[in-house]
Amino acid sequence: MAGLGALPSRFRRERVLIVGCGDVGMRTGQVLGRGRRARLLALTSSPQRVAELRANGLVPLVGDLDDPASLRRLSGLATRVLHLAPPPTDQPARWTLDGRTRHLTRALATRSRPLKLVYGSTTGVYGDCSGDWVDETRSVQPATPRAMRRVDAESQLRWWGRALGVDVSVLRIPGIYAPDRSGGPRERLLRGTPVLRQEDDVYTNHIHADDLARACAKALWWRAPQRVLHVSDDTDLKMGDYFDWVADHYGLPRPERIPRAGAEQRLSLMVLSFMNESRRLHNERLKRELKLTLRFPTIREGLA
Numbered sequence: 001m002a003g004l005g006a007l008p009s010r011f012r013r014e015r016v017l018i019v020g021c022g023d024v025g026m027r028t029g030q031v032l033g034r035g036r037r038a039r040l041l042a043l044t045s046s047p048q049r050v051a052e053l054r055a056n057g058l059v060p061l062v063g064d065l066d067d068p069a070s071l072r073r074l075s076g077l078a079t080r081v082l083h084l085a086p087p088p089t090d091q092p093a094r095w096t097l098d099g100r101t102r103h104l105t106r107a108l109a110t111r112s113r114p115l116k117l118v119y120g121s122t123t124g125v126y127g128d129c130s131g132d133w134v135d136e137t138r139s140v141q142p143a144t145p146r147a148m149r150r151v152d153a154e155s156q157l158r159w160w161g162r163a164l165g166v167d168v169s170v171l172r173i174p175g176i177y178a179p180d181r182s183g184g185p186r187e188r189l190l191r192g193t194p195v196l197r198q199e200d201d202v203y204t205n206h207i208h209a210d211d212l213a214r215a216c217a218k219a220l221w222w223r224a225p226q227r228v229l230h231v232s233d234d235t236d237l238k239m240g241d242y243f244d245w246v247a248d249h250y251g252l253p254r255p256e257r258i259p260r261a262g263a264e265q266r267l268s269l270m271v272l273s274f275m276n277e278s279r280r281l282h283n284e285r286l287k288r289e290l291k292l293t294l295r296f297p298t299i300r301e302g303l304a
Contacts, residue, residue, distance in 0.1 A: 014036070014080060016032060016038045016081075016082065017042070017074065017080070017081045018043070018058070019083045020083065023181055023182075024212055025042065027209055029057065035217065036221075038080075040057060041077065041078060042059065044063075045062070046062075047062055061073060061077075065100035065103055066099070067103075071107035076110070079115050079116075080114055080117075080221075081114045083117060083119045083157070087149035094145075095145070096149055098150070098152045098153040098156065105157065105160045109160070113165070113166050116166070116167045116168075116220055117168045118168075118216060118222075119153065119154065121170050122174075123281060124147040124150065125147050126277075127140075128276060131202070134280065135230075135281075135285075136172070136282075143276070162225075168225065169219050169222060169224050171216065171219060171229050171230075171231045173231050174205035174207055174230075175207070175274075176212060177302065177303075178210060179302075181209050189255060190252070192255070195257060196240055196258065198238075201241075202238060202277060203236075208233065208302040212231055215286065215292050229286055233283070233296060234297045
């Protein structure tokens with residue numbers, strides 16, 4: 001990279017900043033630690049996580065995306081940024097902007113800008129597609145405030161990238177799972193959460209957390225300004241059939257099937273929002289352009 005030779009030795013190699021270093025961020029850090037000679041930094045709002053991050057080979061930086069003043073040290077620090085932090089969930093439903101992304105981009109633009117920024121978004125930006133196959137050219141039509149905030153974040157980042165010459169790529173991500181990941185399908189079965197009956201059911205999409213981490217790591221060096229990419233596996237199942245398969249795999253009772261009418265009395269608003277949207281994702285760009293070979297092409301391999 002131009003100009004690196006004049007910098008102190010610790011700044012001559014690539015510096016990757018992971019923002020939102022939860023489960024997927026930690027897995028991505030492990031992938032990067034194995035494959036590239038880069039200095040790995042992680043932004044955390046929790047001082048209690050500093051030791052954990054250090055133990056996993058990451059340099060912790062304490063800062064809060066809701067507090068712009070705490071982000072000043074990010075200025076000119078990273079050559080590549082992986083932005084996995086979600087928008088706030090405690091805002092009023094009418095608030096559809098993502099202030100966290102706005103604070104981050106302002107901090108990153110103060111001095112030398114990163115070469116690359118990868119944003120982990122959600123496939124919920126499409127809203128309900130009635131089970132249609134969807135590729136990355138489909139117009140977004142978010143139906144929930146959470147998805148609207150994601151659309152706002154995507155728009156902010158793509159505008160920011162064009163204005164400042166930063167290569168910004170957006171990864172749209174469906175349901176994330178892994179046997180060693182908390183909050184997975186097995187836990188939901190153990191809680192006895194019902195699913196919709198066959199005639200009311202919706203198509204759902206998935207990606208194994210380790211495949212997602214590999215995609216995030218590759219995307220940081222992917223030359224694709226303004227490109228959107230689905231990070232989704234090849235599974236083609238409706239939600240109820242998915243949970244039936246998981247139940248059979250773990251030797252658990254299959255979930256109860258209920259009609260859509262009255263489902264709001266049995267399900268949380270978050271779960272119900274997923275059951276109101278049906279789509280199937282094309283992932284040709286993931287394989288052809290990012291050149292990612294899925295280690296877990298379907299949930300059958302991912303949970304085996």
